Amino acid sequence: MYVVFRKELADHFASRRFAILFILVLLAAMFATYIAFQNIRSELTPTTEFVFLKLFTTSVKGWPFLLPPFLFFISLLIPIVGIALGFDAINSERASGNLSRLLAQPIYRDSVINGKFLAGLAVLSIMVVSVIAIVAGLGLRIIGVPPSSEEVLRLLVFVLISVIYGAFWMALATLFSILFKSAATSMLASIGLWVFLFFFMSVFPVIPGAIANAAVPIDQNSSMAMISKNAEVHGIISRISPSTLYGEAVAAILSVPALGSASFLALMVISTYASGRMLTPLPFDQSLLLVWPQVMGIIALAVICFAVSYIRFMREEIRAI
Amino acid sequence: MGQVVVETKDLTKTYDGFTAVDGLNLRIEEGEIFGFLGPNGAGKTTTMLMLMGLTEPSSGEAQVCGYNSTREPLKVKRIVSYLPERVGFYEDMTVKQNLRYTAELNSLSQGEAEKRISNLLATVGLSKVADEEVSKLSRGMKQRLGIVDIWIKEPKLAFLDEPTSGIDPEGIDDILNLMVRMAKKGITIIFCSHQLHQVQKICTRVGILAKGRLVAEGSVDRLGRQSIGGGRYRIEVEVAKLDSKLSDSIKRVKGVVEVQASGNSLLISCEKDLRGQIAKVIVDSGNLLIGMKIEEYSLERIYKKYFREI
Numbered sequence: 001m002y003v004v005f006r007k008e009l010a011d012h013f014a015s016r017r018f019a020i021l022f023i024l025v026l027l028a029a030m031f032a033t034y035i036a037f038q039n040i041r042s043e044l045t046p047t048t049e050f051v052f053l054k055l056f057t058t059s060v061k062g063w064p065f066l067l068p069p070f071l072f073f074i075s076l077l078i079p080i081v082g083i084a085l086g087f088d089a090i091n092s093e094r095a096s097g098n099l100s101r102l103l104a105q106p107i108y109r110d111s112v113i114n115g116k117f118l119a120g121l122a123v124l125s126i127m128v129v130s131v132i133a134i135v136a137g138l139g140l141r142i143i144g145v146p147p148s149s150e151e152v153l154r155l156l157v158f159v160l161i162s163v164i165y166g167a168f169w170m171a172l173a174t175l176f177s178i179l180f181k182s183a184a185t186s187m188l189a190s191i192g193l194w195v196f197l198f199f200f201m202s203v204f205p206v207i208p209g210a211i212a213n214a215a216v217p218i219d220q221n222s223s224m225a226m227i228s229k230n231a232e233v234h235g236i237i238s239r240i241s242p243s244t245l246y247g248e249a250v251a252a253i254l255s256v257p258a259l260g261s262a263s264f265l266a267l268m269v270i271s272t273y274a275s276g277r278m279l280t281p282l283p284f285d286q287s288l289l290l291v292w293p294q295v296m297g298i299i300a301l302a303v304i305c306f307a308v309s310y311i312r313f314m315r316e317e318i319r320a321i
Numbered sequence: 322m323g324q325v326v327v328e329t330k331d332l333t334k335t336y337d338g339f340t341a342v343d344g345l346n347l348r349i350e351e352g353e354i355f356g357f358l359g360p361n362g363a364g365k366t367t368t369m370l371m372l373m374g375l376t377e378p379s380s381g382e383a384q385v386c387g388y389n390s391t392r393e394p395l396k397v398k399r400i401v402s403y404l405p406e407r408v409g410f411y412e413d414m415t416v417k418q419n420l421r422y423t424a425e426l427n428s429l430s431q432g433e434a435e436k437r438i439s440n441l442l443a444t445v446g447l448s449k450v451a452d453e454e455v456s457k458l459s460r461g462m463k464q465r466l467g468i469v470d471i472w473i474k475e476p477k478l479a480f481l482d483e484p485t486s487g488i489d490p491e492g493i494d495d496i497l498n499l500m501v502r503m504a505k506k507g508i509t510i511i512f513c514s515h516q517l518h519q520v521q522k523i524c525t526r527v528g529i530l531a532k533g534r535l536v537a538e539g540s541v542d543r544l545g546r547q548s549i550g551g552g553r554y555r556i557e558v559e560v561a562k563l564d565s566k567l568s569d570s571i572k573r574v575k576g577v578v579e580v581q582a583s584g585n586s587l588l589i590s591c592e593k594d595l596r597g598q599i600a601k602v603i604v605d606s607g608n609l610l611i612g613m614k615i616e617e618y619s620l621e622r623i624y625k626k627y628f629r630e631i
Contacts, residue, residue: 003425014413097409101470104373104403105426106395318375319336319367 004115082169402471461492545618
């Protein structure tokens with residue numbers, strides 16, 4: 001497996017795809033950080049606890065999305081990176097006539113898929129870590145406030161969750177690369193699913209909204225109970241999407257203040273911690289506890305996708321054409 | 322009699338109701354070049370895949386050098402190479418990088434790999450393009466690269482699926498020569514081809530597969546005699562002047578079945594190869610022997626004969 005892993009890794013690093021993705025992710029991150037720098041002062045108050053984390057969480061007036069710019073771009077780009085690393089993992093090998101040659105070598109069949117997946121994961125991790133490290137480094141120079149140990153811890157968890165999230169999309173794309181014979185089809189299928197889950201379920205939650213309104217209709221005269229019931233249904237539906245899970249998890253870990261009303265954090269905080277939360281962020285262990293279900297959800301989805309890919313790949317017969 | 326390299330027992334493969342290989346019994350010995358013939362979809366590739374353990378047989382057993390292909394595929398794949406039809410390489414890697422990858426997958430040491438790579442590239446005449454990207458290679462060159470790719474692990478057995486399809490005549494000769502050279506190094510070769518003429522040129526034995534069944538198997542000579550000559554050898558003799566006395570004395574040679582005369586030639590059917598005895602009779606009779614040849618059967622005729630019967 002190590003041989004496959006090393007070769008795939010070398011392939012990734014030498015590929016134009018990697019260079020393009022890296023530049024894309026880097027530019028987006030820099031742009032978001034620039035926006036943050038412009039606005040960070042207005043958000044800082046004497047009671048702000050995580051000044052350093054503000055680098056990643058500062059928003060702009062009129063920013064239309066739930067997540068602040070940096071997190072929004074990250075949550076937009078990680079799936080693209082994951083998909084780009086996985087969508088042609090197996091079907092390109094098949095189309096180029098390499099697969100049967102490869103499988104005729106004295107290696108276990110799962111070394112091929114494991115090696116490829118691990119190489120993708122390594123590339124993904126390198127990208128996420130380097131982007132966050134670059135932003136953190138720039139920020140350190142500009143704002144001049146070093147991160148506290150808790151902030152470092154929170155950043156590490158953020159990196160971990162981001163890698164797991166990317167792994168989910170990579171596993172999904174890999175699965176499509178096994179199910180569909182053509183790389184173009186698996187790419188379209190992955191992107192299509194991503195657009196659906198990211199845009200329609202999380203960013204512009206039209207589908208959860210519609211379902212919630214159909215299940216629990218509300219208007220201006222509705223009682224508080226009805227409104228929160230509606231929000232609850234909304235939350236449950238939108239949490240089908242791993243994008244929502246990821247957004248909620250990183251928002252809690254990086255302690256993003258005041259998300260939109262329907263958001264998970266507001267709900268959780270209102271119900272559990274009443275009003276105290278906005279002034280003092282949750283302690284680290286409490287934040288972890290809060291995002292645990294979300295993180296487990298993403299992990300479970302990633303594992304399911306990979307397991308299905310694995311089984312499909314192992315059971316697939318190499319057939320005469 | 323060499324060591325048995327390939328043995329199958331009632332090997333059968335069905336794909337959802339369709340029988341690709343049907344009760345195949347095959348035995349191939351060390352050093353043979355075995356030509357696998359048959360129309361498309363006759364089960365040739367499926368048989369190869371089962372022998373390598375890439376596909377599981379529905380029933381029956383496949384063995385390579387004593388290892389069960391289904392249960393011990395890794396052991397089999399260590400001593401077997403496979404050149405698939407329409408073989409592909411990593412186009413954006415160089416010739417050498419591709420070969421190094423194969424060598425690594427076969428756990429060759431680096432020094433050994435480099436040595437074999439440069440030797441083999443020289444053998445197939447690809448030394449000049451060793452550091453070129455594979456995408457720059459012609460079809461024929463890629464196929465020769467394929468030969469290096471299967472040779473590099475120095476296998477006991479090599480499967481080649483349509484190694485000469487889509488290549489120019491000169492390229493085909495190169496490939497065939499290389500296959501013969503591989504065989505001389507002790508590598509048993511099994512290959513599929515539709516180019517009967519080429520198969521006949523290099524094969525020690527052929528097997529004809531139709532609808533998953535082995536309909537004929539043996540050396541080209543033997544198959545020809547069985548299917549076309551009614552099991553007999555046919556010898557054509559040309560003499561200076563033919564007379565009936567000569568035909569009669571040839572008829573008396575033990576084993577001769579029939580003698581037909583036409584002009585100064587005789588067509589003799591016999592049960593064994595009696596060229597020596599017949600020549601002696603002619604020379605003893607005082608006649609002049611001008612030419613003698615034993616009828617050779619073209620594989621194409623044999624092949625067509627078998628498929629007319631089915």
